[in-house]
Amino acid sequence: MDIKLYMEQVGQQARKASRAMARADSATRNRALTLIADAIVRDAALLRAANQLDLDAARANGLAPAMLDRLALSDSAIATMVEGLRQIVALSDPIGEISGLKFMPSGIQVGQMRVPLGVIGIIYESRPNVTVDAAGLCIKSGNATILRGGSEAINCNRALAKIVKEGLLGAGLPEDGVQVVDTTDRAAVGALITMPEYVDVIVPRGGKNLIARLIEEATVPMIKHLDGICHVYIDAKADLQKALDIAFNAKCHRYGTCNTMETLLVARAIAPQVLPQLAKLYAAKEVELRADPEAQALLAGYAHLAAATEEDWKTEYLAPILAVKIVADMDEAIEHINHYSSKHTEAIVTEDYTASLRFLREVDSASVMVNASTRFADGFEYGLGAEIGISNDKLHARGPVGLDGLTSLKYVVFGHGEVRK
């Protein structure tokens, strides 16, 4: 198999299908989604059998337990996929909306119409549920999609691809509206990210190493997600209870997520009150605290205490570990954040009106919060209805990316015969 030639063909088919996908009305796209959801329910046993092949092979190859977990397609995972599709059907159609339509002095009326991006390439690890989630969002937003899942999930992805194609055809859409790359050869990824003539945007979902590699090689624009080095700053004017609740939740609700707090900054004036009480909460979860000298003094006697090094301010632990630093005031907090943060999500806890507005304005991250846990940085919690990923980029989509992130705004002009004078 010539991978470059194969991917070229996949790209051409996607570009061609993208025109029909973009033209399709809401009802047709929703019909396809419903047919896919119904077929997943009908073929659940087949999907689980295909998944079992993948799991057996992965176990034989010694895949790590955490990876096996992600690869497994349990009954509840299948139910969640189906429920996800039905939720996408219920979302309002982003396509065709015209905003800001205004008359200009020349007499023309100018507005912006939301349209599909065209062809979206999704590159992800061995999580079969992403195949359905991503296909669903792309179908809803009128895009054609090329899906490249991790090689360990190839059997399950093939079975899902069959179901998706059936659903597209059943609704009268081209079957190439969604294509699953049918090879485990890694060269397919290299080809996919360097075909700007066929692919309008790449959405990588996966670990840091994958994305770092893609950044090096891609010529197609990406909506990309790097680390989440998220901060909570407890201001001198913080409400103590809110500070405890938020700092505990932001670290301990889930350790492995990108919106988990990795560094806690505490204003010097309130640190003696807040840190010892927080330590009691963290102690119950055996959270390791890596503290600067001043915080160390306030945390003396804490069982899992260590000295923070420069490296700690730059680390996404994804584990029950937290860097802790005392700062003089909000200015120092903002300076620290804008220097070390990965620009994902930061929160301030404060009752001070002016401090809250300044923090919102001056912190240069995709999500900036007042008196809320960083764990809220999420497409569902933000009311986007669904999420294709979280973007650390500033251009195009920033923060949680929903359906709108898979669209573009083109200018539309309603004229009456006007010409330029």
Place this chain on the structure above:
Amino acid sequence: MDIKLYMEQVGQQARKASRAMARADSATRNRALTLIADAIVRDAALLRAANQLDLDAARANGLAPAMLDRLALSDSAIATMVEGLRQIVALSDPIGEISGLKFMPSGIQVGQMRVPLGVIGIIYESRPNVTVDAAGLCIKSGNATILRGGSEAINCNRALAKIVKEGLLGAGLPEDGVQVVDTTDRAAVGALITMPEYVDVIVPRGGKNLIARLIEEATVPMIKHLDGICHVYIDAKADLQKALDIAFNAKCHRYGTCNTMETLLVARAIAPQVLPQLAKLYAAKEVELRADPEAQALLAGYAHLAAATEEDWKTEYLAPILAVKIVADMDEAIEHINHYSSKHTEAIVTEDYTASLRFLREVDSASVMVNASTRFADGFEYGLGAEIGISNDKLHARGPVGLDGLTSLKYVVFGHGEVRK
């Protein structure tokens, strides 16, 4: 001079200055713009003298007359620059606007705040007016800017840089808020487009060759503008007078602009009526018509007639030349456009309601128009107040790019102590 080291320093200074620029309130940024406008008026003679040095050197180096034209800073060009700055002052501030603030089921309130992108690099040819236009738009939108103008304009750009820095300092802003790259070494461009740590976006303004080279090398995202191969399609149901007015204006209003029509598509049913009359209008301007065989037959006897080749459908003439093709219907027109267009601007002339809506929806270009000249695709005509360029990209800004294109939307969350359950 070590160019890489110098550009690294420029980048660091820009990044640092960008924080103060982003924090500055509307009045401060407007004050800087007004001071710059006043100083240009005051120092007009100095600017003209610096420009004269550039012009003398350029003439001695045999620069083409068209380039000398662009390089020249006449009194009226100075007045236009000043007027442009005052218009930018009058625009409403894009920064800090919060949109879509809504309560979520969790109790948090989520919206999006418009914020500066950070550091914007502008690369342009030897047109000193761009130095002031671009600096003005970037100051207004709270960004720091690195300007790299064509080497022939270096003396004038240095004089303008001095005025801009003085204006920034006078308003209490950092003088590095706008930096003009003070070397004519081309390696400076290579450095500028590969410093993503210091530069958030590059806006290239200039010819196709410049931009093609930047695309090859850049690792910083670009808001880029390629060709304008714009189409007008005269539908079978077109109003004849509107068709004549628009097809004439779109070609002949100005030949050298990117929103000029380069290919005319005419529905077979109306071609025998419209083409001979159009030919009379074009004849007065000696427009060369490169027609397909069917159109040639209808244009028989036209003085400047030639046979269109495949190459003509792909060419941006920027000259009094027009490709002409007869199509069966709108479907064929849309197919031709989506295949050959540079996705800049296309217009349909029709009185057919359904055709107009379909054309708007299905043509995949940055601007799509009904019954209006393609020449309207312009930031001022669209009411953006100013324009930093026109984007052929689909991500981020598409079509004419105004102040909003120099900003990003970050999520802001107003909480009341909420945590994730």
